[in-house]
Amino acid sequence: MVITRRDALNLIGKSTLLLPLGALSMGAGQFSPQIQPFQQPFRIPPVLNPVHSDSTGDYYEITMQQTQVEILPGLSTKIWGYNGITPGPTIRAQRGRQSIVRFINNLPESMVIHLHGMASLPQYDGYAEDFIPFGYYKDYIYPNNRAATLWYHDHALHQTSRHVYMGLAGMYIIEDDLELNLPLPKGDYDIPLIIQDKRFDSDGSLIFDDRRQRGLYGDIMLVNGVPYPRMEVANRKYRFRILNAGTSRTCQLQLSTKDDLIIIASDAGLLSAPVRTKNLRIGVAERYEFIIDFSKYPIGTQIVLQNPIFSSNIDSDSRTQQVMRFDVVRQESDDSDIPNTLRPVQIIPVSSAVRARTFRFGRGNQLWQINNRTWDKNRVDANPSVGDVEIWNLVNTGGEWVHPVHIHLVDxxxxxxNGLPPLPYERGWKDVFLVESGQTVRVIAKYGPHAGKYMMHCHNLVHEDHDMMTQFEVGSGGADPITTAKAKPLPAPPF
Known part of the structure; x- marks a missing residue:
């Protein structure tokens, strides 16, 4: 079934009606059960193997389903997961070799899949009204045309925050020869970190409280689905691919030792050179990659990944100020290195832009808006031609809000x-931009490679759902994102 926006608003106010949406509780102001941090071992989501491969690509199958898992010790939590786990399995792909991923919907609501960061054709981009109903499936074709850390998640109109909060998110990694030939940490030392914050009732059920559509802030930090995990490491270098997959919370990450995080990549791939920082700010949906060199620490050292209070979050729960702990427990040799040059990033000249546009992100009529308008699939708010270079001014009109703005299709x-240079680790290719209250962030891109309609929205998922999203159309004559490759009823034929 497709839940309408009015239905969703009614559900928010009626906790007894939330059972069809996954047994979410509505414990406004309620705290999660107290748990001792750093007691549970760190774990890594499994890598998904293709069910079939041929000369053109690799074929995968993922089922969206409900299951019970233990997140808090001794308690059972109902989740919606990809293949029944949260986060979902990781897909590792090779640049230039396409993936065909079949998503099967065994959940009682319609779903949409967005592979965030992929330059997909419109019909495979996860357009918010391109639904996969219960009992249907859809095959998404991904070109894998950039080496980067991406993620896949639900993108259903007006339901994204609830669906992702229930567990529908997973990482998708694309590598190429240039990156693999660099002496960066690899294999067991290349680690995904999917950070989320959630709130739980006393029975372990998830509490969904979006504070009257302002934002959702949990009081327990999860990494790869584990609360405050403890990761045992060797005294060597590790590469971490970090994703903020929360609903609304902006994180500020630092080590308890005050040592540097060595940033090597942002949303859309490697930086031109490593950047050292003691504090990494990461908004919802942003991805960064950093290296921690544990060789400087004696065996037995414990280092906490901290998350100090960020003033623009409408939440200051002290339990969110710790994320996980690294325990240095063994000695190993290390043949990895951090090269001074990573991947050349060619700067797009401002002079090459053919036009500039301004988008104002604000609140009016009890809804989140862009240029005083809400989502309308029949309206296009920008129409660059294929190959046009444009500057977009992303303006936060004020209030206590951060808007992590995501622009589909392009890097x-x-x-x-606000006229000041971006932070050093923001100077690579990106697809999410953190715009704080009163700020104007100018971004530049070359639009393409595909024609068609694509979305732009705030990635505070509560803001996106209510209704801070618009669309642009690149060129003309692109495939219709809803009708070109519609979901089909089960059973699905074999690949």
Whole structure:
């Protein structure tokens, strides 16, 4: 079934009606059960193997289903997961070799799949009204045309925050020869970190409280689905691919030792050179990759990944100020290195832009809006031609809000923020831009490679759902994102 926006708003106010949406509780102001941090072992989501491969690509199958898992010790939590786990399995792909991923919907609501960061054709991009109903499936074709850390998640209109909160998110990694030939940590030392914050009732059920559509902030930090995990490491270098897959919370990450995080990549791939920082700010849906060199620490050292209070979050729960702990427990040799040059990032000249556009992100009529408008699939708010270079001014009109703005299809570069240069680790290719209250962030991109309709929205998922999303159309004559490759009823034929 397709839940309408009015239905969703009614559900928010009626906790007894939330059972069809996954047994979410509505414990406004309620705290999660107290748990001792750093007691549970760190775990890594499994890598998904293709069910079939041929000369053109690899074929995968993922089922969206409900299951019970233990997140808090001794308690059972009902989740919606990809293949029944949260986060979902990781897909590792090779640049230039396409993936065909079949998503099967065994959940009682319609779903949409967005592979965030992929330059997909419109019909495979996860357009918010391109639904997969219960009992249907859809095959998504991904070109894998950039080496980067991406993620896949639900993108159903007006339901994204609830669906992702229930567990529908997973990582998708694309590698190429250039990256693999660099002496960066690899294999067991290349680690995904999917960070989320959630709130639980006393029986272990998830509490969904979006604070009257302002934002959702949990009081327990999860990494790869584990609360405050403890990761045992060797005294060597590790590469971490970090994703903020939360609903609304902006994180600020630092080590308890005050040592540097060595940033090597942002949303859309490697930076031109490593950047050292003691504090990494990461908004919802942003991805960064960093290296921690544990060789400087004696065996027995414990290092906490901290998350100090960020002023623009409408939440200051002290339990969210710790994320996980690294325990240095063994000695190993290390043949990895951090090269001074990673991947050349060619700056797009501002002079090459053929036009500039301004998008204002604000609140009016009890809804989140862009340029005083809400989502309308029949309206297009920008129409660059294929190959056009444009500057977009992303303006936060004020209030206590951060808007992590995500622009589909293209990789972009930040020009400046309120006239000041971007932070050093923001100077690569990106697709999410953190715009704080009163800020204007200028970004530049070359639009393409596909024609068609694509979305732009705030990635505070509560804001997106209510109704801070619009669309642009690149060129003309692109495939219709809803009708071109519609979901089909089960059973699905074999690949």
């Amino acid at each position: 972009l570069q930040m020009i400046d923020r």
